[in-house]
């Protein structure tokens with residue numbers, strides 16, 4: 001397998017008035033060429049912080065305090081600003097949460113897509129325009145609409161334009177951070193289906209950040225489940241669905257509706273996510289875990305491979321207490 005991205009022991013903290021918020025702690029996962037990984041978890045668990053750390057977009061009061069982010073073997077954490085700007089768009093790009101943030105209302109969408117091509121590649125204006133039209137067609141918009149302004153498009157179409165922009169310089173890795181937020185359910189499904197079809201067509205590696213577990217299980221090859229700044233389980237979608245090992249993964253699956261089984265009882269997870277400020281060195285899920293015992297309150301379990309490609313951070317695995 002060809003590894004495109006490898007995140008190793010990444011920790012990102014934020015300085016706050018009340019102390020240090022350990023927003024991301026010791027996070028590790030990797031992504032192969034042509035693979036789609038769903039990064040999932042409750043609001044505030046650190047998904048966006050992981051994405052921004054990978055992209056080196058963390059700003060004060062935040063800081064990446066340790067770890068490596070290897071993109072095709074190059075460590076982005078150590079890269080210079082010059083190296084980074086040559087890699088952004090061409091090797092790694094983002095489909096943002098809201099197209100409104102990506103598109104400037106006073107320029108045509110064609111000008112904006114062309115600008116990103118011209119800024120990063122040595123091509124003529126004519127070629128950039130041709131590529132812009134092809135990109136628009138690729139995302140299901142008539143190429144001749146390159147002359148339109150953002151306000152002439154619906155929310156779903158603007159999101160398609162944002163996808164076209166993210167693909168403008170043929171990146172190998174695309175991060176989609178809740179890119180369907182604010183769209184109606186039908187349009188969300190269309191945009192997600194578009195991302196999936198482009199990923200297959202272009203053999204892209206995609207990190208899909210979401211809190212929608214049924215959607216992620218429907219389209220991702222692998223899933224990493226985050227809880228309070230840690231990845232607690234990372235495995236193939238099949239393993240996550242058939243054999244979830246971490247009590248939080250099990251609870252999350254029980255808390256999600258299953259479209260293929262409408263009779264399923266949906267059980268919410270009792271308790272709430274802990275405050276990440278000066279968090280003690282214990283399992284972060286122990287306050288909500290039905291199986292927690294003394295060790296879970298005193299130590300944080302290591303993230304370990306329990307079978308090929310299936311990683312879990314839970315003492316129950318070590319003790320062999322699991323079914």
Ligand SMILES: Nc1ncnc2c1ncn2[C@@H]1O[C@H](COP(=O)(O)OP(=O)(O)OP(=O)(O)O)[C@@H](O)[C@H]1O
Pocket residue numbers: 014015016021023041042043044045046047048049050061062211276
């Ligand atoms: N600028 C900041 N200052 C202080 N703490 C921050 C800041 N940004 C993020 N955090 C901390 O990082 C944690 C993770 O936030 P993050 O936005 O990464 O979560 P998320 O899983 O992406 O949430 P959502 O699904 O709501 O977007 C927050 O709970 C908060 O403690």
